[in-house]
Amino acid sequence: MKTGKCRCGNRIFFNSHTCVACEAMLGRCSECQDLASFTLNHKEYRCDNCGVTVQPCQNRDHGICNSVVKGERICSWCQFTTSIPDLSNPENTLRWSNLETAKRRLLLQLSDLGLPPFIENLQQTHPLSFQFLNDTVDADGKPQKTITGHSDGVITINLAEADSVHRERTRVNLGEPQRTLIGHMRHEVGHYIDWAWAMQVDPEGYHRLFGDPDSVDYSEAMQRHYDNGAPANWADEHVSAYATMHPWEDFAETVNAYLDIMAIATTANDQGRAAFDLSPRADREQLINDVLDIAIEVNEYNYDLGLLPLLPERFPQPVLEKLAYVHSLRRD
Ligand SMILES: [Zn+2]
Ligand SMILES: [Zn+2]
Ligand SMILES: [Zn+2]
Ligand SMILES: [Zn+2]
Known part of the structure; x- marks a missing residue:
């Protein structure tokens, strides 16, 4: 993943929120698309890279996202998520954060490479979205399993996959060499690319x-x-x-x-x-x-x-x- 530079010269990594050297706010600027540091100026932030006035994506409050945007409440990456877990349980927030980080890494890569949905108007004709859900209980009290998978542009990931113990147990049970969150995302988006693009072109x-x-x-x-x-x-x-x-x-x-x-x-x-x-x-x-x-x-x-x-x-x-x-x- 590409890195950036803080105004103090320190390196900014993909998921950096604060500079460890000068404590500047760090993140990805929606205007210049780079990892940058931001200067607080009368309750507003200015991107040290491109000079545009921006504000943090609202999901920064939960520690979920480090994007910084102009004129939007949440960033374009966070907008891909349509369902999130119940945040009254702090464990859910941590798992959601891990899933969003993997998702953002995936979307940035697809955008950099020129793969769906970042081709022509594919996001309009074949929209991609994500839902991060726990298992549920139906009206009769029966447990309903959330199945990780892709269907017609919607990628569903069971929140339990963000639990490393669950993931490792499943990995060994299924005899998989690797089972990671980013691996899940890359596999499921493969089904999306199949559905939205490959079979058409x-x-x-x-x-x-x-x-x-x-x-x-x-x-x-x-x-x-x-x-x-x-x-x-x-x-x-x-x-x-x-x-x-x-x-x-x-x-x-x-x-x-x-x-x-x-x-x-x-x-x-x-x-x-x-x-x-x-x-x-x-x-x-x-x-x-x-x-x-x-x-x-x-x-x-x-x-x-x-x-x-x-x-x-x-x-x-x-x-x-x-x-x-x-x-x-x-x-x-
Ligand atoms: Zn710094
Ligand atoms: Zn910028
Ligand atoms: Zn965001
Ligand atoms: Zn599959």
């Missing part, structure tokens, strides 16, 4: 690489996957074991991996470690292989600290082609 390429989703009954595929697991040779053509379940899941898992790769590439550029061409016209395979070289190095740091590897060392050719398909969906 290049259905032939989609069918050739991922298969025809309409030819595989989803419920049956899911049952088969949970009964029998993935085929032993899943890594020959898929980015994860889960991706073997259905073309929709294959596409979503590939989007997830593509966004992981591009996030690492963006950070490497920002840290001065690389000078990757990240534009839609970049040589896709070269870029992916260069990023994997960084991943191999970071995997070693992770092993040093007893953490899991970041990405596989190499992707097989069929997976590279699927990643290239996702890359081709981007627009300037």
